[in-house]
Amino acid sequence: MLHLCYYCNMIKYSELKNILKQHKLRVTDCRMDVLEYFIKNNQAFSFKNLEDEFTQYDRVTLYRTLHSFTENGVFHKIPSDTGMITYGVCSTTCSPQNHQHNHMHFQCNCCGKVECLAEDHIPVVKIPLYEVMEVNMILKGVCPQCIA
């Protein structure tokens, strides 16, 4: 489990570093900054988001950061019908081989935010004649912040 400050959502440097270590990734500035950004904002981001946010890093480095994170079970990809992939932080029990993503995703039509609905589990689906190995569920609508 991650330990975030209940007030500012910040995470300890050592914990952040451990996440990278646990996934056999070298600890670099770019990786630390990107991972911290995802965790403290508790939402999913696209490559474009990162490019706008982290102008100090080369675009190629950001591409490669997202790539190594998804390859190594730090991030998971969230499908979209716009062609714009967003990435979410994996649960601590995820490994490259064994992802545990039975949660839904929500995209707000109003503010554009994409988030993992970690508490809402996707029902088990069986389809005759098919072998279903993975189920993705993406909800669209209006998020609580935009409703208020």
Next chain:
Amino acid sequence: MLHLCYYCNMIKYSELKNILKQHKLRVTDCRMDVLEYFIKNNQAFSFKNLEDEFTQYDRVTLYRTLHSFTENGVFHKIPSDTGMITYGVCSTTCSPQNHQHNHMHFQCNCCGKVECLAEDHIPVVKIPLYEVMEVNMILKGVCPQCIA
């Protein structure tokens, strides 16, 4: 309802033409060919698929064909986590304003085929504090043809 040949899955030229007419689209070679291709194969295709299949048409024309089809309720977009959007044929009851897509989609990890599971309805989802307006469900696994 569409009337397809039970043997070869082919559709009558007049029916194809009517689909375009019903959506207030002019009947052109490119549109007829693309629509026929989707219907007779009964699966979803990406822009790339069309570009490979229809070399006689300009890329721009194919882009614009997909665009006018989705704008006018002939096709719907199917989300993916690869950044590659695929398109499926809408049901005959779809209009530009009112789409009826409560069905699931299946992507085969083996042959890559994407298809609409028209018979399998997506459950109604309610999330406290959120307003859910649309739900997409994408299954991945192995299709019956690849299992056999």
Next chain:
DNA sequence: AACACAAATGCAACATAATTGCAATTAAAA
């Protein structure tokens, strides 16, 4: 059947997004 008009197409140019190769730099192990 011929005409008029708007819509669709093809092509070239342009713009944006993503990938690759390689030298310089840096993290981690020895």
Next chain:
DNA sequence: TTTTAATTGCAATTATGTTGCATTTGTGTT
């Protein structure tokens, strides 16, 4: 501290998507 391999930044390349415009085509009207 030294060694080694992974990571980074930059330039070049490739892939993907968009726009403007002249030409062609579909469709309603005469």
